[in-house]
Amino acid sequence: MGLENIVMQARDPSTTGPFWSAALGLVDGTPASPGDYEGRLDLGGGAWIDVCIEPVTDPPPPGWRLHLDLLGGVEQDQVVARLRDLGARPLDVGQRGVPWVVLADPDGNPFCVMEEREVYRGTGPIAALPLDSADPERDGELYAAMTGWVPTTGVAPVSLRHPAGRGPLLELCPEPAPKVRQNRTHLDVRPDPGGPDQQETVELALSLGATRATEDWAQGHSWVVLRDTSGNEFCVLADPA
Structure with a gap:
């Protein structure tokens, strides 16, 4: 990825x-x-x-x-x-x-x-x-x-x-202070062909302390919105075509 x-x-x-x-x-x-x-x-x-x-x-x-x-x-x-x-x-x-x-x-x-x-x-x-x-x-x-x-x-x-x-x-x-709101800038990662797929990548992230974003705006996409262990949003994109 x-x-x-x-x-x-x-x-x-x-x-x-x-x-x-x-x-x-x-x-x-x-x-x-x-x-x-x-x-x-x-x-x-x-x-x-x-x-x-x-x-x-x-x-x-x-x-x-x-x-x-x-x-x-x-x-x-x-x-x-x-x-x-x-x-x-x-x-x-x-x-x-x-x-x-x-x-x-x-x-x-x-x-x-x-x-x-x-x-x-x-x-x-x-x-x-x-x-x-x-x-x-x-x-x-x-x-x-x-x-x-x-x-x-x-x-x-x-x-x-x-x-x-x-x-x-x-x-x-x-961090100078804990996160209190959605970040205006975030990072996207994408699974590599032949490597862990999107679901496996999400599961790996969760095992390392990430959490799923549960807000309405984070749902219904081809990507999965997660937060790192400090609350910063990042996305796992769909598997490459």
Whole structure:
């Protein structure tokens, strides 16, 4: 199985999708549902991640439990200027004296442009996917099983990366407070052909501490909505055709 999608919510994917397409250099694809946006980030070596924007009338307030940290490095100022030209705006979340720059996309989804860090060399435009966790070790075990990603050196207590050594780091970070509402950004994993199927993947996740989402909005789909051991939503997609 593998990490297939980074999914964000927006009131207007027709605006937010093109922003992320230009920001990350995505190859625009055909979305699964009308009104969605989908674009592919080629990580090289056969590795990729799709960025999906799904429309919601009233998305949850922007939050930090999962967001994108973009590669800035020595060109941080130029990257920030380019993103602002594309429609990003500065966002004040109480940060003071930090070396990264906090921005919001056209729909208000927060993200950061990172300073130079050795651990982010060669990641491509997304340096990291920081995810708040009540128990990074336990959540790290779950996501390693769900994504096939492997432990790597990082700045978080637990960091995972595609086994090819390409693309962003998934960073399990100590949560500043318990989760209280639906996340606005989540991850999707899909079973591999010839490997555990969707049902087996769900059962594996449950054995590692995940729980099923029971709300009405989580029912009736081809995918299964789960929550990790800290309450963060993720989806197990249908078996590949």
